[in-house]
Amino acid sequence: MIFEILAASLDNFLKFFLIIIVAIVVAQIINSFLNQYTIETRLKNENNVVKSALLGLVTPGPLGLYLPSLKVLKEKGLSLSMIATFITSQTLVGPLRSFIEVEYFGAVFFTYRVVFSFFSAVAIGIVYKRLERHLEPKDTSNNQSKAKR
């Protein structure tokens, strides 16, 4: 039984091996052109949830890499709605997973997920815009009011 499970797993793994290699290399190529600095520069003065969602969709790599930069951008004035939109679309879809997803579930499924994730991110951004002033962390708003005084 164990041998059967291992053989079936290995067989399945080899079926997807090439596509994963291609996915990893393509993700790295995108990463080299659309690196952290490029994302920061493009996001810095952004005030459009649609653009922020699009930027999130094409951004590769783990979100953890971008969070410190987003924090700095927020301190420099980037709104929370832009950040929430970017985070949402960045986490829901990624270049690496797109290859694996198409291979497993087909292009229609992938397209639906991309389109739906994009609209969800935009909708979340709009909700954030409406609630923005209630969402600021307490310590930040205290600091801001102190600074105003």
Place this chain on the structure above:
Amino acid sequence: MYRRINEIYVNSLKDMKRILPLFFVAILISTIIDFFVSAELVYSVLGANLLVAIPLATIIGMVLPIPRYATYPIAFTLYLKGAPLSVVFTLISGEVILGAPDRDVMEFKFFGARSYILRFVLCTVFVILGGYLMEFIL
């Protein structure tokens, strides 16, 4: 140009070293599910009543302690065993709502509890709605 190619090559190798073993483990888990979990059980839990199955799949996705790309083999096995595509959609999308603990702590700390909770709630609601919508569209 040469520097960029070298960077892509080195980073790709690093990623392969990190991703391929985890992907194999995910495939191993999916094979174990394939061997030991019956299609009837999968259908009764994730296919028979979509009103319950879609939110349930979202929660399962959230608590699965595996990386995003490793969800696919498991979701595919469940699909072959009778889980509908809408359930697969919510499982895969739900998996990314809650990230790695370090990512969530960073988001919580950097942007505040209210922002984190609101995004979490909205994402969950949208993923569940997306699942129901998929059931109508596809």
